[in-house]
Amino acid sequence: MVPNQLGPSVPEGISPLGELPIEILITIMESLDIPSTIxxxxxxLYRAS
Structure with a gap:
């Protein structure tokens, strides 16, 4: 697992998204055309979890 550049890496098993870098999540959300506020x-929420 690649450490998150925004902070310490998330331990595996905490959440299903824990293994994805935040940049990938943002890219997925942009490709789905989710409004920026959402x-x-x-x-x-992801960082707080």
Missing amino acids: RLSMVR
């Missing part, structure tokens, strides 16, 4: 709130 995307930002999801990023905050």
